[in-house]
Amino acid sequence: MSAAVRRGPAIWRRSLQVRIVLSAILLGAIVISATGWFLTSQIRSGLVDDKVRASVAEAARETREVETRLAALPGTDYDTPEQVALLFEPLAELGQVRGFGVVLVGPVTADSATAPGVRSSPGLDIASVPAGLTRHFATSDRSSWAFTHVRITDPGTRDVDVAGVAVGHVVRLPADRGRYVIEYLFPMEQEEQTIDLVSQALLTTGALLLVLVGLLTWLVTHQVLSPIRLARRVAERLAAGQLEERLPVRGEDDLARLAQSFNQMAANLQRQIRQLEELSRVQRRFTSDVSHELRTPLTTVRMASEVLHDARGDFDPVTARAAELLQTEVDRFEGLLADLLEISRFDAGAAALDLEDVDLGELARRVVDMTRPLAEQRGVTVTVDIANWPVRAELDHRRVERILRNLITNAIDHADAATGVLVRVAGDDHSAAVTVRDYGVGLAVGESALVFNRFWRADPARTRTSGGTGLGLAIALEDTHLHGGWLQAWGQPRKGAQFRLTVPRRAGALLRHSPLPLVPRDAGDRA
Template sequence: MLTGIRLTSLRLRLVVVFALVALTAAVSASGIAYWLNREAVLTRTQDAALDDFRQDMQNRAAALPLRPTQDELQRVAEQMGNGGDGYSVLLIGERAEGKPIVGVSDPDMFTKEDVPQSLQDAVNERQEIGAGNTVPYHLYWQRTERGGKPYLVGGTRIVGGGPTGYMFKSLDQERQDLNSLGWSLGIATLLALVGSALLAQAAATTVLRPVHRLGEAARQLGEGKLDTRLRVSGTDELAELARTFNKTAASLEKKVADMSARDESSRRFVADMSHELRTPLTALTAVTEVLEDEADSLDPMIAPAVNLVVSETRRLYDLVENLMEVTRFDAGTARLVLDTVDVADQVTACIDARAWLDAVELDAERGIMARLDPRRLDVILANLIGNALKHGGSPVRVSVRPLDGELVIEVRDHGPGIPEEVLPHVFDRFYKASASRPRSEGSGLGLSIAMENAHIHGGDITASNSPEGGAVFVLTLPRDGSSIEDCEAVGTGDADASGAAGADGRAVADDSRPQGEEDTL
């Protein structure tokens, strides 16, 4: 009956509880009803039989002579047994002192051996006459079984002298009636159990449907659908819960909208500021290049200041370019420009462009082809290798290997490694491992930009320490980024899409330091 219904744990608990309560109530009610009916049926039957037997003993047996003959005793026993009350009679008298005689209405049905000895003793025991007892003998009865069938045995004797009588009545019909009643009550209990299960299912559905809707709404809210609301009906606890959910969702939507607006405003401000700074920085860069060319002819007192201006101008230029790249990632406008390249050639070109050939050991077989964005791979490698050269120890080893449809590039140095408390933060923006040096040559954005470029490829970067010493950065990228490209609009290669790319398509950098170099370690 419940086939096909998906029973959640709460639904199952409700059904079980309902069923247990119904079963307990039905069994209790059926048990009490059976017991009461059983006692009523048996009491009514035995009272009727015993009253009739007492009346016959008074009317018939008491009329016999004190010393009746066998025939007289037998005739009265048969008259009493054939009275239509359905019991057999056994009369015991004496025709002379010490000479008992017996009269039986049905010898095949009832004999003296069928009378329990305890009942015989009770019937023949003379009671003391007193205020609470006016007669010496009483009527006694007992329920017994013979051949698996129940019987009622009763007995008494005539006060003042006369025969002792016993009656024997079958209770098999009453037992059958009680068995029928028991089966009826059992079927009623089973029906009550099934009915309770159906009611529990209906109740569970009524209760759990709004709970399910609440769960679905919470899931949609967690997925970012902040306009999700529940339909409220009624005034019960579930309706109040729905109202509370709607209020919470509305408050959350408002707060997220406010935060998004502030975040968007901040990103727009950074982007606008970076864009506005590029024009004067371009002019400053041109001037600093001229000053750098003329540095040898400058006054020795002025040359250090000129070198500082040149260095800080370049650092400011790198910072602006990095900020613009970060805002593109935050705004979701960064796009891939995919090409099929030889990875070993790309790594070699990155190292050669920055004059790192003498400081880097390259372990890369030619012929490992991958479809990716060469410019973004160059930015990632420049940051990872430059970070290793600056904060690690030589030699820096770069290894490239294919692995199950992925490209794995490992950059390892031989320095002191990364402190354990710093490892979780190496890819955070502007994070610096030492608070005592908040100002450094790097912008504090290099590794975070590298991570963003890995993510846009569908890859990842991990940082750890080697057991032999030194830091290990592992870049993992899919060898075929076509699936990523299918999900995004391909960039056109303009200034915004290329980020820090120069005219040759590689990251703008001086001869010793990559664009976006990290300085957190």
């Protein structure tokens, strides 16, 4: 039971059919309950009104007959007790036959000091007479009625304890001219049985209607959602690479046309994906072939450039400068070629990790030392701040070193010499991170999503002092993805930029957060 309760919210969130069926049943229950309450109220009101009218009429009729009998009696032939008996006993016998009780109270006077005599039908509880009706006849001769609760206990019949109507009339005995009150008590036993029967019928009908509503709603939603669920499964298989999957088309209704449109979309996607795959394959093959084919002539050119560079002391100044530029550009071209080969390996899915336990803080210090000559050339100070030492993680040492070298050299290229570059390292139980912060020109709105594109540059007119190829950040992003990590960028114009590398401490672990913020704390301090 507890397992079902725990699964309930998940089923409610995931199943549209369950939500629709339960919502329809709930709405149906509200409508059926309101209708049943209204019908029961109307039936109850009608039965009670009919009972009151019939009771008042019968009481008036019986009272007239009593008055007629009393008027026919000579006052000298019968004394008061005999006339009271002639008044009450026929009414009591008639009440037992017709199912109502009779109470005779009298004589009644407004200022009587003693309680009047009371006679009642056999088994009738005197407390069934409403006190308000009794008080009314103390000062008035007008007939009246009131609702009450009738209790009759008769050993010869079943007991009665139901709501009822009490009707009272005043008569005068010829013998003493006293005021006597006849109170008729009409139980509403049949009416209550009728109301109970109607309520039970409405309750049973309502329950059956709710079951019918639930079944009909389930059937309709099943007919509608079954093709949708099939489309979901086919879409999942398409997303998994099974591009030949299609929906079956049955009939000519809206769902059939939806299936046709889905199949047409899948066919178009399959054709376009295959075209893109072929184009990508050709591009990767071209990049790989060109990179490999360029290695031989590049080796020859490098040997020649090294000979010229070594002999530049024997040349005139212009030729010597040309030899130096040739050597520099050959180095840059060789780096570009190496990056192209690395990119081609990523595109071909051939890149793999060589994992080992690495201290990320020590690795960051080593990369900063490697880039110190470039920083000194630019007049930029690079500072390393390690929050907790050591920060160890399972990494590919070569690839993470390449990521950090790209980030730091890029920051040195764009840094403000007065403020320098800040490298922060931190870790927690699940992840480790490095941020590289510079205070240079920064990034415009939207450029943080473009910096990792191949050959993208924020300022095409700006020269690269570090000899970059335009592929460093793209390769760094691919290296990060191999580790299952994040490589993110933040920047604002004239407030500098910050790059954050986050990797899991354990290889293959799911990354959920970073121990360092992407937006630096001093982002709002600079104008």
